[in-house]
Amino acid sequence: MAPATQRIEVTLETLLESVDLAESIVMRIAEAAGFDEDDVHRIGMAVREGVINAYNYGNQHDRRKKILMTVELGPEKMVVRVLDQGKGFELTEVPDPLAEENLLRTSGRGIFLMRAFMDEFAVKHGPGGGAELILTKNLRHAVSDNGRRQRE
Amino acid sequence: MSLQGTSREIGDIAIVDFSGKITLGEGSSVLRKTVRELIDRGHRKILLNLADVDYIDSSGIGELVSAYTTVRGVSGEMKLLQLTRRVHDILQITRLFTVFDVQSDEEVALRSFQ
Numbered sequence: 544m545a546p547a548t549q550r551i552e553v554t555l556e557t558l559l560e561s562v563d564l565a566e567s568i569v570m571r572i573a574e575a576a577g578f579d580e581d582d583v584h585r586i587g588m589a590v591r592e593g594v595i596n597a598y599n600y601g602n603q604h605d606r607r608k609k610i611l612m613t614v615e616l617g618p619e620k621m622v623v624r625v626l627d628q629g630k631g632f633e634l635t636e637v638p639d640p641l642a643e644e645n646l647l648r649t650s651g652r653g654i655f656l657m658r659a660f661m662d663e664f665a666v667k668h669g670p671g672g673g674a675e676l677i678l679t680k681n682l683r684h685a686v687s688d689n690g691r692r693q694r695e
Numbered sequence: 696m697s698l699q700g701t702s703r704e705i706g707d708i709a710i711v712d713f714s715g716k717i718t719l720g721e722g723s724s725v726l727r728k729t730v731r732e733l734i735d736r737g738h739r740k741i742l743l744n745l746a747d748v749d750y751i752d753s754s755g756i757g758e759l760v761s762a763y764t765t766v767r768g769v770s771g772e773m774k775l776l777q778l779t780r781r782v783h784d785i786l787q788i789t790r791l792f793t794v795f796d797v798q799s800d801e802e803v804a805l806r807s808f809q
Binding site: 559562584588591592595640641646647648649650652653655656659 | 718719752753754756757758761764781785789791794
């Protein structure tokens with residue numbers, strides 16, 4: 544029987560502390576899933592940036608709003624979704640932090656880092672109008688001598 | 696661990712030995728306050744030793760950039776010393792390696808100040 548996809552949902556308060564909390568939760572899941580140390584770090588960093596984005600820009604520090612983080616762990620990949628209760632945004636409106644004129648900006652690198660650390664990155668409009676960040680990391684598999692698929 | 700910094704001086708150069716994480720919240724705040732205090736005390740040559748900083752997020756990067764532009768704004772120089780692999784990689788992919796003067800040896804770094 545194919546392994547089932549496991550799903551974990553966490554509702555985070557719009558607090559600074561939620562950034563560390565989300566990162567540590569996701570890193571533990573990634574470790575248990577068999578990601579190597581570097582990938583665990585990258586996943587943690589990407590989720591950290593996603594929650595920072597939700598905290599700063601989506602929910603704009605509004606304590607009344609929540610951040611919903613969902614982790615789906617399947618046999619092939621881990622998908623983390625971070626949904627805020629803000630107004631949403633268009634990726635095309637985010638300035639390129641690598642452009643010469645933006646290098647000395649003190650903000651605006653979060654999206655770029657999420658893209659750099661994950662295998663796939665997307666933004667959707669959430670059901671309530673906020674932004675839903677979708678971060679995907681593929682699990683690397685190894686095939687043993689007897690042909691059974693194992694995680695590396 | 697958040698961020699801790701210890702300052703020392705060699706000649707007219709202020710060196711801050713940081714340890715911990717430069718991240719959103721306390722870490723970024725420590726960096727900001729430390730550099731601000733050095734400038735207020737008249738320092739214009741500042742070397743940030745990041746050998747014991749193993750983690751930086753986008754907010755931390757923003758504070759580094761802010762510190763750099765603040766020091767430049769008072770006609771000073773700010774350099775970075777001994778980046779850990781992860782901090783090095785982040786500064787590289789964000790092209791900030793083309794902005795910051797990054798040194799790997801303290802003595803060489805000190806001599807490089809004008």
